[in-house]
Amino acid sequence: MSAQRADVQQIKDRIDIVAVISRYVTLTKAGSNYKGRCPFHKDDTPSFSVSPEKGLWHCFGCGAGGDVIGFLMKIENISFIEAAKRLATEAGLSFAAHNGDDSRDELYEINIAVSRWFAENLTDSAAGRRGREYLVGRGYPENTWERFSLGYAPPGWDHIKKRFSTKYGIKRLIDLGLLIRKDDGTTYDRFRDRVIFPILDISGRPIAFGGRSFDGQPKYLNSPKTALFDKGNHLYGLSWARESMQKEKSAVLVEGYTDVISLHLAGITNAVGSMGTSLTQGQAHLLSRFVKEVVISYDRDTAGRMASLRGMQILRNHGLSVRVVRLPEGDDPDSLVRREGSERMQQLIDAAEPFHVFYIESLKERHNMASIAGKESALEEARLFFRGIRSLPLRQEIATSLAELLDLPFDGLLQELSRGGSKRKYESITEREGEERHWDPQQVILSLLLRGEVSWDRVSALISPEDFAVQYRAIVEKISQTRGQVDASSMTTFLDEESAREVSYLTLSEPLWSDVEKALQDALERFVELPEIEKKLHDLRGKIEDAERSGDRRHLDELQRAYSTLVAQRLSRRRRDGKKQTAGQR
């Protein structure tokens, strides 16, 4: 890995990012950056920005971004290796041979061999008994294992090394994420005592592995990003679902491996897995190649979360129509199909609600509509959502439902929803555009770190990488590994697409503050305080439910007052944040 890293960095150092991007986009100089119209979305205004100094580009309209290799990959629709090779040739460098296509074939060969060995362990070995019993217990009898390439990794630390390193070399096994190297240079098997779900590419070749433990943590473990695998550009089960997806022009999108398998076994063969709920641009693009409609079937809690909703918005902006299945509380597709059968599941899929209907419903679940503060925060959220809707009739319909939900006059509401809204705004995917950017404190801290305004040493005294939300963790880890100056562009090379976009966004955005110290202090305060408020709110919701059940009116009033106070506190924290950040802008 380190040899490859040096090569890639060399290429990036020699290549003029402005010259490369200029071949596709007309760029004009604006300060120390260049601006142009984004080639990845319909861009009326120049939202696309390139920083030669930072070696990054970012579109503030659609949110795409990254380094020069990422740009070439996206615009030419080619792989990382291919993009790096082209740029290397241009820079008069030869990209190290072990990154060439020959070695790519060998990487597939290794994964195929390892996948076969996992399968043998499942069917033949004594140790595999645990795996066999688990799968049969889940309703996957032996005659289904081959269809889904299922396997088992035996307990122990060095089976993979012993078996495969002589033939393929330790380095390749590490590169494929099969072995993990410790600080002292020794290695051990990543997958131990786990049922293995190989992740196949569209032609059915294993590119990565997912492993489920019986009782250990984490419950699911995946291969890391490798030369063959980038989670954000793949869907679990695509090779099995492809035909049926193309025929039906529709895909059922689920979260986990067992959801996909159970649906396929139930005859719902257009199911694919997003391997996590924050859907990426890459996955949306992949889906849009095969289908016109995506039916989201996450469990109920997950579907209502912001990360999922944002993913659904990304799908819509790729021109896909989105519907959401209403699963019973506590069910996922796997558990529902096993308990109630495929017919019931099919009924639910047929009855899936259009995205906007689901979204408005979900507002009710996330905000307390009985209080003013709850309505205010729902309205605030809805405004951001509304901007992403382009269709006029749909806007009308949503505004009508919202007026009803919030008990507000339609005209006033429509005005409020469109506040400060130029046409351009409607095209934004997330809330990340325009003068009302809202950054969570984690983003403020990351941005300060990426711009080199604050050192990791200072921050790490108060927070550790694990404190950050999952979507930022890969970035924080890279920052924490950097000694001295953080180099955002070189960091990007080994981040997945989503994280690279976040890095380019946080590095190239107009700074949201004028006073670095104040921004840092405020963000740290909110990083610690807001989660505390959330936790109190969560506890209170439980108590309110209890009081409702027991019919204790007086206690209930008291609790609801406390709840409203907290919601107001939360809102004022967020607003304060908004104002502060807006103040520093043009």
Ligand SMILES: [Zn+2]
């Ligand atoms: Zn764009």
